[in-house]
Amino acid sequence: MSPDKPETFPGGGGYRLLLGNEAIAQGLYEAGCRVAAAYPGTPSTEVLQSLVSYGADDLHLEWSVNEKVALEVSAAASYTGLRSVAVMKQVGLNVALDPLMSLAYTGVVGGMIVVVADDPGPHSSQTEQDTRLLAMTAGIPLLDPSTPEEAREMVHVGYQISEKYRIPVILRPVLRICHARAPIPPPTPREAGPEPKFVKDVNRWAATPRHRFTLHRELNEKTLRMLADPEMDKLYTFMCGEKGDGSFAVLASSVVAAYAADVLGEMGLADEIPLLAARFQWPLNVELIQNLLGKGRRVLILEETGQFMEILLRDRFKVSGRWDGLVPSQGELTPDIVTEALERMLVSTGAKITLEVPPCEPGSPVLEKDKGQPSPPTLCAGCPHRSSFWALKKVMPDGIYTGDIGCYTLGIELNAVDTVLCMGASVSQAAGFYWAYRQASETPPPIAAVIGDSTFYHAGIPALLNAVQQGAAFVLMILDNDTTAMTGCQPTPGSGVLADGGVGRKIPLEDVVKGCGVRDLRITDPCDSQDILEAVEEAAALASEGEMAVVISRSPCVLNMKERQGPVPTIDMELCNECGICTDSFGCPAIRSGDEGFMIVNGLCPGCGICVHVCPSGAIKAGKDG
Amino acid sequence: MPASYDIVLAGRGGQGVIFLSRIIGKAALEQGLGVRTTETHGMAMRGGSVQCFVRLGSGLGPLFREGAASLLMVLHPAETASGLSFLSDKGHVIINAPPGFDPPGIRGIHGVHLVDADLMARKAGDNRSANLALLGAAVSLLDGFPLEARSVERAISDSGSGEAARKNLEVFRMGIGI
Numbered sequence A: 001m002s003p004d005k006p007e008t009f010p011g012g013g014g015y016r017l018l019l020g021n022e023a024i025a026q027g028l029y030e031a032g033c034r035v036a037a038a039y040p041g042t043p044s045t046e047v048l049q050s051l052v053s054y055g056a057d058d059l060h061l062e063w064s065v066n067e068k069v070a071l072e073v074s075a076a077a078s079y080t081g082l083r084s085v086a087v088m089k090q091v092g093l094n095v096a097l098d099p100l101m102s103l104a105y106t107g108v109v110g111g112m113i114v115v116v117a118d119d120p121g122p123h124s125s126q127t128e129q130d131t132r133l134l135a136m137t138a139g140i141p142l143l144d145p146s147t148p149e150e151a152r153e154m155v156h157v158g159y160q161i162s163e164k165y166r167i168p169v170i171l172r173p174v175l176r177i178c179h180a181r182a183p184i185p186p187p188t189p190r191e192a193g194p195e196p197k198f199v200k201d202v203n204r205w206a207a208t209p210r211h212r213f214t215l216h217r218e219l220n221e222k223t224l225r226m227l228a229d230p231e232m233d234k235l236y237t238f239m240c241g242e243k244g245d246g247s248f249a250v251l252a253s254s255v256v257a258a259y260a261a262d263v264l265g266e267m268g269l270a271d272e273i274p275l276l277a278a279r280f281q282w283p284l285n286v287e288l289i290q291n292l293l294g295k296g297r298r299v300l301i302l303e304e305t306g307q308f309m310e311i312l313l314r315d316r317f318k319v320s321g322r323w324d325g326l327v328p329s330q331g332e333l334t335p336d337i338v339t340e341a342l343e344r345m346l347v348s349t350g351a352k353i354t355l356e357v358p359p360c361e362p363g364s365p366v367l368e369k370d371k372g373q374p375s376p377p378t379l380c381a382g383c384p385h386r387s388s389f390w391a392l393k394k395v396m397p398d399g400i401y402t403g404d405i406g407c408y409t410l411g412i413e414l415n416a417v418d419t420v421l422c423m424g425a426s427v428s429q430a431a432g433f434y435w436a437y438r439q440a441s442e443t444p445p446p447i448a449a450v451i452g453d454s455t456f457y458h459a460g461i462p463a464l465l466n467a468v469q470q471g472a473a474f475v476l477m478i479l480d481n482d483t484t485a486m487t488g489c490q491p492t493p494g495s496g497v498l499a500d501g502g503v504g505r506k507i508p509l510e511d512v513v514k515g516c517g518v519r520d521l522r523i524t525d526p527c528d529s530q531d532i533l534e535a536v537e538e539a540a541a542l543a544s545e546g547e548m549a550v551v552i553s554r555s556p557c558v559l560n561m562k563e564r565q566g567p568v569p570t571i572d573m574e575l576c577n578e579c580g581i582c583t584d585s586f587g588c589p590a591i592r593s594g595d596e597g598f599m600i601v602n603g604l605c606p607g608c609g610i611c612v613h614v615c616p617s618g619a620i621k622a623g624k625d626g
Numbered sequence B: 001m002p003a004s005y006d007i008v009l010a011g012r013g014g015q016g017v018i019f020l021s022r023i024i025g026k027a028a029l030e031q032g033l034g035v036r037t038t039e040t041h042g043m044a045m046r047g048g049s050v051q052c053f054v055r056l057g058s059g060l061g062p063l064f065r066e067g068a069a070s071l072l073m074v075l076h077p078a079e080t081a082s083g084l085s086f087l088s089d090k091g092h093v094i095i096n097a098p099p100g101f102d103p104p105g106i107r108g109i110h111g112v113h114l115v116d117a118d119l120m121a122r123k124a125g126d127n128r129s130a131n132l133a134l135l136g137a138a139v140s141l142l143d144g145f146p147l148e149a150r151s152v153e154r155a156i157s158d159s160g161s162g163e164a165a166r167k168n169l170e171v172f173r174m175g176i177g178i
Helices: A020-030 A046-052 A067-079 A090-106 A131-138 A148-165 A209-227 A255-266 A286-293 A335-348 A384-395 A407-414 A425-439 A453-470 A509-515 A529-544 A581-585 B017-030 B077-084 B117-124 B127-141 B149-157 B162-176
Strands: A016-019 A035-038 A060-063 A084-089 A112-117 A169-171 A180-184 A236-240 A248-252 A275-278 A280-282 A298-302 A400-402 A447-452 A475-480 A520-524 A549-554 A591-594 A597-600 B004-012 B035-038 B049-057 B069-074 B087-096 B111-115
Touching (some): A016 A020, A020 A046, A046 A060, A131 A280, A148 A169, A180 B017, A236 A286, A384 A529, A384 A549, B004 B077, B069 B077, B087 B127
Parallel strands (some): A084 A112, A248 A298, A447 A475
Antiparallel strands (some): A016 A180
């Protein structure tokens, strides 16, 4: 574990360079997980994807419709004695929190792990929420790995804890575990498990409030027993400086413990400053930690993303971290931030340590003017969503556009998304805007909600049912590209494909929409600019008359197209007046403006041809086949 | 000599930045070197800026401090400045750019190497393999670069179908040949 003793990995030893998520999948395969359910979400998606690749016959895998469903499917499998897993990102746990809170009381039989990927940064999420706080709220044990290797090992540890205490266990890899690659030893043989057998126990599995009181007491007793279990003590280990007599100690968890080990090594302090990694975060063994670190010694807490250990350690006057400003309260804790916190701690404790190796100095200061803005993500060239947004803006230029979670959040760049709250909120917020204006006896402005197919199945259905039943009227555009594109093209209920590529029942979007009580539905092809314009015009007219109008804008994701859509258009610079609509308002990345006017980049353009209709000057000409 | 050889890869979504980090990692594994990498997915893709971090040798965390990197490999010249703060004062920069290109922000760095990787990739008939020309250049140009051509070639052959791997190998060798 010591950072100054590099391990070597013999090339022939069967080691594989795996993502943390893939390492977790390997652990699940090895441990004999029999039911795995997930909803895709960065940074958690690769766990289930990778688990598919093992091709285990005795394993049910599914992309569930949402995280709540995934957790419930997984829980019932565990009731029968099988090992199971539910996988989600941290905001997905918000959706699944209802069953999780209750499951903490009922407990489980077979080992059950809930993998929840946190996203400090945040890099791909609405919030930086810290799953440890939800684990504490629910009373569910939480394991916090520092490396991909540990993440795999903790799958095994997690199942043992889960079965010993009959409680689900959360495994919380942060983004820099999920999306870090490290050498992982070859898989061990898959463990055999019991045959499924559900033993009825109505006072547990269907407990009424009276029995819930008993179950709550049982949960509290489990927590105390876990704290007294010497097996759990093994999850608190020194990464360096165990015998160090430095003026302070470091308590860290998640990938931040690995950074702290690296930085202390680079600073030459690995022998002086003790670094304790706490991999068992809930219930946190505060007594053990204080004994290991030495009572009376000051402690720097390094943890992502919230205040957790910092709050739980009792002696506030000895603890430094976020509360006294040594550690920032938002964003990733990078090695640079860890270094700065350690340096400030050294200064404030008056440590008499001469650094063996001075901190790194950046090689060349980059001038502010040279830094430039990072290139923002954009909808792909040829993405059918671009055309859908273009039609909406053309027909409803003064509309309120409620957006949702997916690639099409990038409609922000096209000024076609005004709100993004969470999964499914485009539909309910459109209704909310409608009622806000209606209750004031005003004519509501044109309102359009835009949601992708996968997100609609996930959380849009109850919102639409509600809006229709209440009598709200707006345009709902469902972007149906037959996939969950943002996370790497997982199937949706509408695709009729299962997680392992097998054939599943196809549930067409239009059937669901009609089932929600919608009377006015039109299906359009966004790659036919006339067709989509007409569809949006009709829908907008109906909505203004007080009817809910749904447009399904259906075209496959450009990432899934094997062939070009058509020939590459050309720009006639004689006709072009350089208005910039094609590059800015339409925002196609395959169209560039330069010293010689506008041009279409051959290698980037898949030939969707929509720009031909978007150009108000008629300067973009349809390409010729061949 | 630092305990680890740290590399930053900077480019844009779709350029194969992550693929390049995997080839480097596999080649390191082949040589028995410790390796850790990290990358950004999801919203960071779709043509947006992408950075990958690679630590060869020791190290438990996949990220490193500013000023620590021995090498910055730039797949898209506009991304040069984004990775510079991670470079050490003895570090090298290899940029995918035609000769004579003057990327912003690199004044004062002694080890700047321009490699027309896009051109090499076009010659091989696969625009997306430009990343491997930069790796070839690193193998041939840099003293102390820990990876050997043989292990990189095995990593490339091991990653991808016959035709794609063949083109990738061809571009890697063009990069070595400069």
